[in-house]
Amino acid sequence: DVKVTQSSRYLVKRTGEKVFLECVQDMDHENMFWYRQDPGLGLRLIYFSYDVKMKEKGDIPEGYSVSREKKERFSLILESASTNQTSMYLCASSSRFQGLQAFFGQGTRLTVV
Amino acid sequence: GIQVEQSPPDLILQEGANSTLRCNFSDSVNNLQWFHQNPWGQLINLFYIPSGTKQNGRLSATTVATERYSLLYISSSQTTDSGVYFCAIISSGGYQKVTFGTGTKLQVIP
Numbered sequence: 001d002v003k004v005t006q007s008s009r010y011l012v013k014r015t016g017e018k019v020f021l022e023c024v025q026d027m028d029h030e031n032m033f034w035y036r037q038d039p040g041l042g043l044r045l046i047y048f049s050y051d052v053k054m055k056e057k058g059d060i061p062e063g064y065s066v067s068r069e070k071k072e073r074f075s076l077i078l079e080s081a082s083t084n085q086t087s088m089y090l091c092a093s094s095s096r097f098q099g100l101q102a103f104f105g106q107g108t109r110l111t112v113v
Numbered sequence: 114g115i116q117v118e119q120s121p122p123d124l125i126l127q128e129g130a131n132s133t134l135r136c137n138f139s140d141s142v143n144n145l146q147w148f149h150q151n152p153w154g155q156l157i158n159l160f161y162i163p164s165g166t167k168q169n170g171r172l173s174a175t176t177v178a179t180e181r182y183s184l185l186y187i188s189s190s191q192t193t194d195s196g197v198y199f200c201a202i203i204s205s206g207g208y209q210k211v212t213f214g215t216g217t218k219l220q221v222i223p
Contacts (some may be wrong), residue, residue, distance in 0.1 A: 034191045045211070100203050
């Protein structure tokens with residue numbers, strides 16, 4: 001089974017802090033994604049990556065950056081956390097060899113105070 | 114971009130009842146998946162179904178790609194079926210991006 005693991009289930013950070021959310025997948029998938037989920041707004045794509053060191057902006061990239069130095073790991077970085085980044089963050093991976101079927105991690109609920 | 118609409122937005126069922134959730138999409142698709150989001154927020158894969166019909170226990174799904182819709186059937190519902198159900202697609206011209214529907218929130222009461 002594909003396993004996508006996010007580093008934290010719950011996280012509380014202070015405004016202005018630099019925050020790293022880590023995601024690791026164990027199925028050699030070339031594609032990885034970061035979404036955020038907010039009540040009434042659904043799931044929105046922040047960034048995705050289709051290869052090591054490659055990244056593409058999603059629908060709401062402002063205030064975020066990403067890093068993909070190794071194929072299995074995709075990091076989401078909040079350079080200076082703000083309260084409007086309080087949200088549920090979901091990481092996913094997929095592969096064209098599996099029909100681009102997406103597999104999700106357990107989610108990280110981030111609160112910025 | 115492609116639009117994905119789900120109906121109904123909310124559904125309350127008595128335990129044991131059957132239900133049908135619908136997903137309409139505005140463009141041709143390469144991939145369609147159904148997910149169940151559990152109370153802890155994790156998205157659980159239910160079906161990968163770009164076309165045709167699949168069954169898994171009490172759940173089944175049908176996608177009619179030519180008519181741009183998919184249906185998720187839940188039979189003999191249980192309280193553990195409660196949660197939010199999402200339809201997610203990758204459009205034919207949409208690279209690898211997954212676009213989610215707005216979800217159907219299901220509550221199954223004893």
